Amino acid sequence: MSVLLEISDLVTSYGKIEALKGVSLSVEHGSITCLLGPNGAGKTTLMMTTAGILRPKRGSIRFSGSEIAGRAPHAIVAQGVALVPENRLVFPAMTVIDNLQAGAYQRNDRAEIAADGERMFERFPRLKERSAQLAGTLSGGEQQMLAVARALMSRPKLLLMDEPSLGLAPLVVEEIFRIIAELHKDGATIFLVEQNAHLALKVAQHFYLMEQGKVSFSGTPGALAEDEVIRRAYLGSAKS
Amino acid sequence: MSDYAIGVLTNIGLVSFIALSAYLLLIAGEMSFGQQGFFGVGAYVAGIATAMYGIPLPVAAVIAMAAGAAAAFLVGLPTLRLRGLYFAMATLAAAEMLRILFELIHFQREIDGELVGPDGTQGFRSIRWVFEAGIEPADFLVIVWALLALAVTAFIVVERSRLGATLRMLGEDPELARMLGIRVERFKLGIAAAAGAFAALGGALYAHHNTYIEPRNFDIMLGVHSLAYALIGGLGTVFGPLFGVLIDIGVLEGSRVFQGYRMIVFGGLVALLLVVRPRGLLDERFVHRLRFRAFRHT
Amino acid sequence: MLFDLLQNTLDGLAMGSAYALLAVGFTLIFGVLRRVNLSYGPAIMFGAYCATWVHLNFQAGVLALALITIAGAALAGAYVERLCFAPHRNGSAIAAMVASFALWMQFEELVTLVMPKHLYDFPPMLSADPISFGPLTLPIEALVMLGCALAIGFGLQRLLYRSRFGLAVRAVIDAPVAAQLAGINVPRILMQVFLLASSIGGLAGYLIVSTHTQITPMLGMWSTLKGLLAMMIGGLGSLPGAIVGGLLLGVLEAHSQWFLGPQSRDLLAYLLLFALLALRPFGLWRARHAETRA
Numbered sequence: 001m002s003v004l005l006e007i008s009d010l011v012t013s014y015g016k017i018e019a020l021k022g023v024s025l026s027v028e029h030g031s032i033t034c035l036l037g038p039n040g041a042g043k044t045t046l047m048m049t050t051a052g053i054l055r056p057k058r059g060s061i062r063f064s065g066s067e068i069a070g071r072a073p074h075a076i077v078a079q080g081v082a083l084v085p086e087n088r089l090v091f092p093a094m095t096v097i098d099n100l101q102a103g104a105y106q107r108n109d110r111a112e113i114a115a116d117g118e119r120m121f122e123r124f125p126r127l128k129e130r131s132a133q134l135a136g137t138l139s140g141g142e143q144q145m146l147a148v149a150r151a152l153m154s155r156p157k158l159l160l161m162d163e164p165s166l167g168l169a170p171l172v173v174e175e176i177f178r179i180i181a182e183l184h185k186d187g188a189t190i191f192l193v194e195q196n197a198h199l200a201l202k203v204a205q206h207f208y209l210m211e212q213g214k215v216s217f218s219g220t221p222g223a224l225a226e227d228e229v230i231r232r233a234y235l236g237s238a239k240s
Numbered sequence: 241m242s243d244y245a246i247g248v249l250t251n252i253g254l255v256s257f258i259a260l261s262a263y264l265l266l267i268a269g270e271m272s273f274g275q276q277g278f279f280g281v282g283a284y285v286a287g288i289a290t291a292m293y294g295i296p297l298p299v300a301a302v303i304a305m306a307a308g309a310a311a312a313f314l315v316g317l318p319t320l321r322l323r324g325l326y327f328a329m330a331t332l333a334a335a336e337m338l339r340i341l342f343e344l345i346h347f348q349r350e351i352d353g354e355l356v357g358p359d360g361t362q363g364f365r366s367i368r369w370v371f372e373a374g375i376e377p378a379d380f381l382v383i384v385w386a387l388l389a390l391a392v393t394a395f396i397v398v399e400r401s402r403l404g405a406t407l408r409m410l411g412e413d414p415e416l417a418r419m420l421g422i423r424v425e426r427f428k429l430g431i432a433a434a435a436g437a438f439a440a441l442g443g444a445l446y447a448h449h450n451t452y453i454e455p456r457n458f459d460i461m462l463g464v465h466s467l468a469y470a471l472i473g474g475l476g477t478v479f480g481p482l483f484g485v486l487i488d489i490g491v492l493e494g495s496r497v498f499q500g501y502r503m504i505v506f507g508g509l510v511a512l513l514l515v516v517r518p519r520g521l522l523d524e525r526f527v528h529r530l531r532f533r534a535f536r537h538t
Numbered sequence: 539m540l541f542d543l544l545q546n547t548l549d550g551l552a553m554g555s556a557y558a559l560l561a562v563g564f565t566l567i568f569g570v571l572r573r574v575n576l577s578y579g580p581a582i583m584f585g586a587y588c589a590t591w592v593h594l595n596f597q598a599g600v601l602a603l604a605l606i607t608i609a610g611a612a613l614a615g616a617y618v619e620r621l622c623f624a625p626h627r628n629g630s631a632i633a634a635m636v637a638s639f640a641l642w643m644q645f646e647e648l649v650t651l652v653m654p655k656h657l658y659d660f661p662p663m664l665s666a667d668p669i670s671f672g673p674l675t676l677p678i679e680a681l682v683m684l685g686c687a688l689a690i691g692f693g694l695q696r697l698l699y700r701s702r703f704g705l706a707v708r709a710v711i712d713a714p715v716a717a718q719l720a721g722i723n724v725p726r727i728l729m730q731v732f733l734l735a736s737s738i739g740g741l742a743g744y745l746i747v748s749t750h751t752q753i754t755p756m757l758g759m760w761s762t763l764k765g766l767l768a769m770m771i772g773g774l775g776s777l778p779g780a781i782v783g784g785l786l787l788g789v790l791e792a793h794s795q796w797f798l799g800p801q802s803r804d805l806l807a808y809l810l811l812f813a814l815l816a817l818r819p820f821g822l823w824r825a826r827h828a829e830t831r832a
Contacts, residue, residue: 077721
């Protein structure tokens, strides 16, 4: 398998405070890679820097061979990277359909966009029922699905997801993860931030653990489950 | 000193009062577009008191300050709960209403065969108390700057006290202030009234320096200028707004080098400066560093 | 009496449509930036002075003068955007506003340097007789103004809801970070909105000076104040609100001018603004989500 995203020695700071202190990791083509870590470890900062919303101070982000660190967000979307941001960030005063259209903003193939929209409605039937409704009136779970669908509308080569389960009911979270598994089966590459290690273990092939702005563990689900410290902190018990 | 230099320096002092008034509200987190209204109230009230009723200027100035504070209090009462732009617009509307009221006031008395008092858009002439009391322009300059020094000292004392810390906290995080048990609304009303009093004192002195005032002296231009002074000079210290006035009136107008296109230079300078220093030259960080250095050397 | 009321309402609607156009431009800028552009009016004044200068030095037709005003206002608007708003996009709203005031000073001094007289004549749009409906009369200009306001209003609504550009503008207004993540080039959209808004302002400026047939540097402050006033009456950030706010302001001013005189007219307009802010801070037509942003 080849490497699709390679981040090396990435530093991002807010004023004088460094939120990322030299992060290096890579995401393999066609894999689900999961990033674990406590609140404030810098996971969201890493996602926002990769998507171009935050500018890194140092380091490199190579995406399928070309450097994207510090480029504008729209240029990064054009390269084929889409982020499903933390807390969803849909367009609350726009309809569900317009949200999807906005996701396809950079594409010009009208017929194909319409076909992709139909595909989204097949994958997320709840969105179809609500297609003319304003996104701000949807439930949290529906908004999360809309955020995923919006990101997919740009036909990304890499899907970044920042805590898609945050604040959602267990049943909804399960549905989200079922969709993540489905997307993976269809060939998508996903880089996922998740606090819920139990769920992530079911889908991801590779894990990173981030603490205080640095990567402190890298390994397979097996290695993760065997690490005593991680097991205690993230899996809640000695058994898994 | 030449008459011209005295005039420029007096002007710097006078305008500094309204700049201080805008600054006081800015550090409390409120942007007022209306301080010129209270400057005008001070000018009219003090002018009426001395020219029409023969009250000495020191007493008239105190009355003017009380009137300015009262006007600011009344404007603040329904508007201080508004945020940001809404507050700015409400204060602008209030100041414009005051300006139009000045245009509508025709209130004159005959004194020594001459009609004295505000005459609508024709303005208010013969505010001659300073001249009649035999105070020379140079003496008046000293009075203005002494009062300004007093005001600045008061600011410094307040800024170093717990009151000053509360003030800045109010500007940076009103919710935190509320949680700590500060009565935000009441506190802000007090601040607004104090700012109104400062502006009114400036107006009272302004009227007596010029001997003639008219409603359009107190239009929005003056208000936005005073905001700009505080913002280019810096929000880190009370000397920030004074520094802003000095740059504009002292260097650009006073030096007469840029005559004819002073505003083009000043405008461009301000816009570029704000790109680099959005909270002014003497901003909080700069002042902090300065204090730190001074502390290390002692 | 009834006749006066009707005639005043007609005159007010005509002036109100100019206010509505001013407010629409203001609202567009406020919508995408959440910032107030004090130089909005002065940019319009700059455009109108460009047209006046051309009129004094060359032979130019009505259409040419209108286009020059629009182009001048757009050019000045672009300058304001670059210097005052692009640098402060993620920073201080106050700094951006004060910077836009600084450029206002520049525009005012620039036009008085090149054209030092206090007042210049501006050619009227048409020299046709007013139309009369029984005892009521209405100048053709008034009809043109009303027509322009309605056309721009409908055109904008279509542009915003039927085009790719409109989709991007609505996305930026709604959630700027999400818009970036969707691949929208936000800085470019902001610049385009600025150009569009300044052009609409320029059109309003042309209609106003050609109706008054004269121009002074006060046009800058006047346009900013009237635009702001109409925008705030209509509720921040709502385009239909801006149009209704402008028309309402125009009618109110016409009646109060007739019954109370020009000073009381202005007093009443500010009193209305003050009372609205104190009692209904989100305008008569509350914009969706405006309360969570401003």
